Amino acid sequence: MKPETESFFERVYEVAKLIPYGKVTSYGAIAKYLGAAKSARIVGYAMNGSFGKDVPAYRVVNRKGLLTGKHHFEGTNLMQQLLESEGIEIIDNQIQNFEAVFWNPLVELEQL
DNA sequence: TTTCTGACTCGAA
DNA sequence: CTTCGAGCCAGAA
Numbered sequence: 001m002k003p004e005t006e007s008f009f010e011r012v013y014e015v016a017k018l019i020p021y022g023k024v025t026s027y028g029a030i031a032k033y034l035g036a037a038k039s040a041r042i043v044g045y046a047m048n049g050s051f052g053k054d055v056p057a058y059r060v061v062n063r064k065g066l067l068t069g070k071h072h073f074e075g076t077n078l079m080q081q082l083l084e085s086e087g088i089e090i091i092d093n094q095i096q097n098f099e100a101v102f103w104n105p106l107v108e109l110e111q112l
Numbered sequence: 113t114t115t116c117t118g119a120c121t122c123g124a125a
Numbered sequence: 126c127t128t129c130g131a132g133c134c135a136g137a138a
Contacts, residue, residue: 008134027120031133040120042134047119062120069119 008034012046015105019059022086023103024095026063033105048072058082065098 015030027043036042047057047069058079062068070079070093080090089096 028122031120036133038121038131039133041118041132042120044119045117045135057119060119063122067119072119 008036008039008042009046009049012043013050013053013055015109016047016050016055016057016060018105018109019056019103022088022101024059024061024065024083024088024098024101025103025105026061026065028063029104029106030060033109044069059103061095065095065102067093067095 011034012030015033016025019025026040027047028037028040031037031040031043043060047055047060050057051072057069058073060069067079067083067090070077073079080093083090083095088101095101
């Protein structure tokens with residue numbers, strides 16, 4: 001895979017970029033995929049610096065499907081609108097039918 | 113250098 | 126059922 005020279009952040013970005021259209025994943029799932037299951041916070045922190053990059057940070061939510069990071073986007077509902085435009089239903093910052101749109105890198109990427 | 117905080121998560125009380 | 130605390134990594138003060 002990637003050399004260890006790349007920081008945890010870089011790896012987070014790469015995984016986030018692999019999230020397919022109409023799907024979402026959680027900070028913890030990405031963290032676990034990177035081998036740091038208890039470093040979900042760092043993933044969220046990394047997302048903070050992903051703004052302006054090719055990283056679809058809006059497709060990353062917490063494990064409950066709650067848009068905890070929406071406050072970091074422009075306006076108050078940009079994150080939600082972006083997700084809804086991909087066919088994901090959101091009510092009160094909560095993704096509906098979350099498990100149906102959940103993309104697990106642990107499962108999807110292990111087959112590559 | 114130490115300390116604090118953060119878009120999280122899990123387990124215990 | 127709700128509430129609380131600990132653990133993780135990185136960067137700023």
